[in-house]
Structures are given as structure tokens and as C-alpha cells.
Amino acid sequence: MVEVKIERLKELDQETLERLIEIYMNAYEGMREYGGEGESYAKRYLRWCWNKAKDGFFVAKVGDEIAGFIVCDSDWYSKYEGRVVGAVHEFAVDKRFQGHGIGHRLMEKCLEYLAKQNDRIELWVGEKNEGAARFYEGYGFRRVGQSGIWVRMVKDVRKGDNSSGKN
Ligand SMILES: CC(C)(COP(=O)(O)OP(=O)(O)OC[C@H]1O[C@@H](n2cnc3c(N)ncnc32)[C@H](O)[C@@H]1OP(=O)(O)O)[C@@H](O)C(=O)NCCC(=O)NCCS
Numbered sequence: 001m002v003e004v005k006i007e008r009l010k011e012l013d014q015e016t017l018e019r020l021i022e023i024y025m026n027a028y029e030g031m032r033e034y035g036g037e038g039e040s041y042a043k044r045y046l047r048w049c050w051n052k053a054k055d056g057f058f059v060a061k062v063g064d065e066i067a068g069f070i071v072c073d074s075d076w077y078s079k080y081e082g083r084v085v086g087a088v089h090e091f092a093v094d095k096r097f098q099g100h101g102i103g104h105r106l107m108e109k110c111l112e113y114l115a116k117q118n119d120r121i122e123l124w125v126g127e128k129n130e131g132a133a134r135f136y137e138g139y140g141f142r143r144v145g146q147s148g149i150w151v152r153m154v155k156d157v158r159k160g161d162n163s164s165g166k167n
Helices: 014-027 039-052 102-115 130-137
Strands: 004-008 057-062 065-078 083-093 120-126 142-147 150-156
Touching: 004 102, 014 039, 014 065, 014 083, 039 065, 039 083, 057 102, 065 102, 083 102, 120 130, 130 142, 130 150
Parallel strands: 083 120
Antiparallel strands: 004 057, 057 065, 065 083, 120 150, 142 150
16 A cells, blocks of 8 residues: 555645545445535535634545545534534545545544544434444444434543544
């Protein structure tokens, strides 16, 4: 496997936005109900992510190409928790690059970042997206509820703990 670098995204310029949309669309291929509702939705959603969580927007690069990304928000008001928690808003790796450990690298970066500021992390995963749900369980996320087709998962972290908590 070629070298993978994890970096904080510096700027969401047009070229980068288009690449992220491409990744988002192909990562969710075959799971249309959970993502990839269309490119214009993806564009709006990714811009929303960028505006909401610039400091926690990390990309994985293989050479100069973005292969995947994760959006981690340290300031998310969860109405389910009734308080501010950390949140993972989006997590996707280009299909071409899946299964090579890039997702693990991104998740480790995300947890390291959020653990500095949050004691609980929340995310939502599609109910049929078993692969991703198991991936999250490997990091200590627990399934705690469901709303429609979305399953809510949470993980408790010790503030300042740098270890990812991977089982
Ligand atoms: C989830 C995702 C980001 C993981 O990225 P990745 O680079 O393939 O992950 P890695 O190679 O580091 O790790 C692969 C692990 O993911 C698991 N996995 C997650 N989703 C999977 C899927 N759809 N198909 C196969 N394996 C999947 C594998 O079981 C494997 O587990 P292991 O490490 O215990 O063997 C990627 O599969 C993806 O983009 N999926 C589509 C979008 C998505 O579901 N995002 C999460 C929404 S909440």
C-alpha cells in the first residue's frame, strides 16, 4: 500500500469540493438511502459540514489525491443528550481505496481530535449499513437508539485520552 497522509483540510475550493462529492457519491453507491441522494444535495451537505466543523475536517491523501475524509465536530448540540457532544457528521473513503486501512487512519485522527474537547461522541449510521456499524463498534461505539432508518451510536471518551479505544 502506498503512503497515506492524514491532513486537516485547509480550504474547500471548487476542485476539492468536486473531489469530495465524487468520493461521497461513489462511497455510498448501492446505499442510496443513506447518502448520495444526488450531487446537488452532496454539494450543499459538504459545504454545510465545512462551515460547521472546519477544524475537524480531515482528509486522507494518497500522493496528491484525496482518497477519503472524515468530518468531526467538537461543538454539536445533541438534542438526544441535551448537551454539547462531539459528532462525526460524515465519513467516506473512495471505493477504489476502501479496505486498505484508510478508514481506520481517519477514525483514529478523529477520535484523537474529539477526545481533546469532548467526553462523548455521537454519530448516526444507516440501519442496513452493518459494515460501518461494526467498524464503529470496534472503536467502542454502542447502538443506543433509532430514528427512522438511522441508528444512533455513542462512545464515551476520557477527555484528553489520546488512545483511540480500538478493541
Ligand atoms: C466505512 C468506510 C469509511 C471505511 O473505510 P475503509 O478505508 O474501507 O476502512 P478500512 O480499510 O480502514 O477498514 C475496513 C473495515 O471497515 C469495515 N467495513 C465498513 N464498511 C464496510 C463495507 N461497506 N464493506 C466492507 N467492509 C466494511 C470492514 O469490515 C473492515 O473491518 P476490519 O478492519 O475489522 O477488517 C468505507 O467503507 C466507506 O466509505 N463506506 C461507505 C460510506 C459509509 O458507510 N460511511 C459511514 C457512514 S455512517
